[in-house]
Amino acid sequence: MEMKAIVNALAALAQDSRLAIYRTLVQAGPAGLPAGKISEITGIPPSSLSFHLKELAHADMANSRQDGRFVIYTANFSTMNALIGYLTENCCGGNPCTPASSPCCTPTEETPS
Amino acid sequence: MEMKAIVNALAALAQDSRLAIYRTLVQAGPAGLPAGKISEITGIPPSSLSFHLKELAHADMANSRQDGRFVIYTANFSTMNALIGYLTENCCGGNPCTPASSPCCTPTEETPS
DNA sequence: CCATCATTTCGATTATCATTGAAATATGGA
DNA sequence: TCCATATTTCAATGATAATCGAAATGATGG
Numbered sequence: 001m002e003m004k005a006i007v008n009a010l011a012a013l014a015q016d017s018r019l020a021i022y023r024t025l026v027q028a029g030p031a032g033l034p035a036g037k038i039s040e041i042t043g044i045p046p047s048s049l050s051f052h053l054k055e056l057a058h059a060d061m062a063n064s065r066q067d068g069r070f071v072i073y074t075a076n077f078s079t080m081n082a083l084i085g086y087l088t089e090n091c092c093g094g095n096p097c098t099p100a101s102s103p104c105c106t107p108t109e110e111t112p113s
Numbered sequence: 114m115e116m117k118a119i120v121n122a123l124a125a126l127a128q129d130s131r132l133a134i135y136r137t138l139v140q141a142g143p144a145g146l147p148a149g150k151i152s153e154i155t156g157i158p159p160s161s162l163s164f165h166l167k168e169l170a171h172a173d174m175a176n177s178r179q180d181g182r183f184v185i186y187t188a189n190f191s192t193m194n195a196l197i198g199y200l201t202e203n204c205c206g207g208n209p210c211t212p213a214s215s216p217c218c219t220p221t222e223e224t225p226s
Numbered sequence: 227c228c229a230t231c232a233t234t235t236c237g238a239t240t241a242t243c244a245t246t247g248a249a250a251t252a253t254g255g256a
Numbered sequence: 257t258c259c260a261t262a263t264t265t266c267a268a269t270g271a272t273a274a275t276c277g278a279a280a281t282g283a284t285g286g
Contacts, residue, residue, distance in 0.1 A: 003129070003132070006132065007126075007127055007128065007129055007132055010123050010124075010126050010127035010132075011124075011127035011128075013120075013123050013127075013204075014120055014123035014124035014126075014127040015120065015124075015243090015244085016116075016120055017244085017245095019116070019119070019120060019123075022204060023203055023204060026203070026204050026205065026206055027206075029206060029220050030220045034262080034263090035262070035263060035264090036261090036262060036263080039263095045245085045246060045247085046246095046262085046263065046264085047245080047246055047247070047248090047263090047264075047265085047266095048244075048245055048246060049263090050263065050264050050265080051243095051244075051245080051246095051264095051265095052244090054264090055243095066252095066253090068253070068254070068262095069252075069253040069254060069261065069262050069263085070253095070262065070263085071262075071263065071264090075204075075206075075220075077205070077206065077218040077219065077220050078218070080200065080204055080205060080218050081205075081218040083200070084197060084200055084201060084205075084218070087193065087196070087197055087200075088197060090136055090139070091126075091135060091136060091139050091188075091193055092139065092190070092193060092194075092197075093139055093140075093142060093188075093190065105190040105191070105193045105194040105197070106190065107142050107143045107188075107190050128273090128274085130274085130275095147232080147233095148232070148233060148234090149231095149232060149233080152233095158275085158276060158277085159232085159233065159234085159276090160233090160234075160235080160236095160275080160276055160277070160278090161274075161275055161276060162233090163233065163234050163235080164234090164235095164273095164274075164275080164276095165274090167234090168273095179282095179283085181232095181283075181284070182230095182231065182232055182233085182282075182283045182284060183232065183233085183283095184232075184233065184234090
């Protein structure tokens with residue numbers, strides 16, 4: 001994943017409404033949710049929601065499929081995975097998430113015993 | 114880490130110049146870099162750089178300390194850690210980075226064997 | 227306390243983003 | 257076809273962000 005895609009993904013999530021939308025989609029899992037339901041859950045009016053969903057989709061953080069007269073949106077987990085991977089590898093001092101330790105970022109070598 | 118802080122942290126990184134600055138700081142480690150050096154490395158003019166550094170500091174992604182007539186900036190690793198933690202826990206379908214598996218995000222239960 | 231260097235603030239400009247009602251489009255069923 | 261429902265586009269508005277030269281501020285050593 002290249003720099004530009006990373007900035008797009010970060011920008012997609014760096015907004016109250018969109019982060020809320022994305023979290024809602026994550027909770028819904030692969031089944032996803034129709035736009036109307038997302039609007040209902042988040043309280044974001046349809047036209048605003050559509051704007052934000054387009055942003056998320058454009059950043060490849062969400063996908064959509066037509067189901068009858070509904071449009072079902074789903075979180076794109078692989079992009080989130082790639083984003084976390086990038087942050088871990090490029091923004092954590094070269095100490096990627098070592099197995100068996102939840103905290104990922106440690107500035108220098110100094111592997112905590 | 115609460116929602117607002119997360120959005121701030123994401124917004125701080127969701128910008129070409131600032132992501133570049135942050136990565137530069139990460140590479141520099143806890144020793145950090147003076148503003149002038151960052152400007153030199155990234156090619157961002159001092160006034161723009163100062164603007165972006167303030168953004169990063171305000172989002173608690175970077176810290177500064179005075180050293181003689183230099184101002185040394187350092188990446189705030191703990192905030193990045195918290196950010197990665199949030200994304201992993203809240204945006205990855207409840208499958209936080211299980212030890213001994215690098216990919217964090219899997220939509221449903223289905224723990225890969 | 228002055229000359230010098232490092233950094234920040236100011237100010238003006240331009241661009242981009244967020245919001246939302248109303249109208250348009252698409253879909254499926256009677 | 258025609259209606260009801262779901263979603264998107266349009267358009268207008270207000271808000272926020274990015275850029276950078278020039279001037280101001282802060283720090284140090286002589």
